[in-house]
Amino acid sequence: MNSEVTKYGRKEDCPLTFALTLIGSKWRLPIIWALWQDKTLRYNELKRRVDGITNMVLSSSLKEMENQGLVVRKQYMEIPPRVEYSLTKAGEDLIPSLESLAKWGKSMQNIRIENT
Amino acid sequence: MNSEVTKYGRKEDCPLTFALTLIGSKWRLPIIWALWQDKTLRYNELKRRVDGITNMVLSSSLKEMENQGLVVRKQYMEIPPRVEYSLTKAGEDLIPSLESLAKWGKSMQNIRIENT
DNA sequence: TGAGTAAGTCAGTAAAAACTGAGTAAAAGG
DNA sequence: CCTTTTACTCAGTTTTTACTGACTTACTCA
Numbered sequence: 001m002n003s004e005v006t007k008y009g010r011k012e013d014c015p016l017t018f019a020l021t022l023i024g025s026k027w028r029l030p031i032i033w034a035l036w037q038d039k040t041l042r043y044n045e046l047k048r049r050v051d052g053i054t055n056m057v058l059s060s061s062l063k064e065m066e067n068q069g070l071v072v073r074k075q076y077m078e079i080p081p082r083v084e085y086s087l088t089k090a091g092e093d094l095i096p097s098l099e100s101l102a103k104w105g106k107s108m109q110n111i112r113i114e115n116t
Numbered sequence: 117m118n119s120e121v122t123k124y125g126r127k128e129d130c131p132l133t134f135a136l137t138l139i140g141s142k143w144r145l146p147i148i149w150a151l152w153q154d155k156t157l158r159y160n161e162l163k164r165r166v167d168g169i170t171n172m173v174l175s176s177s178l179k180e181m182e183n184q185g186l187v188v189r190k191q192y193m194e195i196p197p198r199v200e201y202s203l204t205k206a207g208e209d210l211i212p213s214l215e216s217l218a219k220w221g222k223s224m225q226n227i228r229i230e231n232t
Numbered sequence: 233t234g235a236g237t238a239a240g241t242c243a244g245t246a247a248a249a250a251c252t253g254a255g256t257a258a259a260a261g262g
Numbered sequence: 263c264c265t266t267t268t269a270c271t272c273a274g275t276t277t278t279t280a281c282t283g284a285c286t287t288a289c290t291c292a
Contacts, residue, residue, distance in 0.1 A: 191269095
């Protein structure tokens with residue numbers, strides 16, 4: 001038995017599993033990626049940038065991501081309403097890990113192509 | 117517009133989205149993690165290590181992960197049958213990214229606790 | 233006056249992922 | 263002889279996740 005390995009009795013306590021609950025569903029990465037590229041986007045801009053997402057999923061995702069501390073929502077008291085979304089510091093801190101994962105993903109895609 | 121940013125018309129072509137298809141479902145990380153710790157495990161050992169997984173999910177996951185090049189299946193022609201699973205090189209290459217992601221996840225868990 | 237834009241909400245439905253519980257063959261151990 | 267172990271497989275069902283399409287309020291532009 002490797003004593004340096006931390007055991008998590010309940011899967012939910014594992015930081016890695018927890019991280020996946022934050023970014024693992026279908027639309028999380030596209031949203032994060034759009035906000036990372038453009039820094040700040042209004043609701044409908046974001047919707048246009050994240051192709052195919054529905055209002056339902058976008059609005060509920062943003063709400064959850066705000067609660068989770070990934071995204072900031074800034075509302076201006078104007079008419080017509082203006083709401084701007086951007087990544088928090090914590091959200092930005094995620095980017096290097098995503099880039100590392102993307103690098104790995106790319107190498108896996110290449111393997112598939114090579115073996116075809 | 118940031119010219120250094122690669123655009124992927126179809127989400128499926130994005131290496132990051134692709135990576136998540138390999139590790140994003142509920143039981144992939146627990147399986148990978150168990151194989152990373154123990155290097156080689158037989159089917160039922162793995163099942164015991166990954167608490168709560170069903171045969172259905174474990175066997176189909178292993179089959180897919182083998183096709184995807186994450187896992188090697190080594191079968192010995194013995195009775196009773198013996199089958200051993202382990203990570204491929206590509207599977208092991210994933211670990212650093214996961215550790216980075218876990219680190220981020222841990223910091224997010226701490227924030228939650230602090231704010232409670 | 234009618235259309236378009238803003239930022240969403242909502243009920244209902246479809247699709248995807250996971251779970252339940254049983255079953256298989258052949259052999260070892262009590 | 264009866265139970266357990268091995269490595270699975272399968273039909274059927276539940277749970278989770280995402281999609282559909284319509285609707286809201288208040289303003290601007292033609």
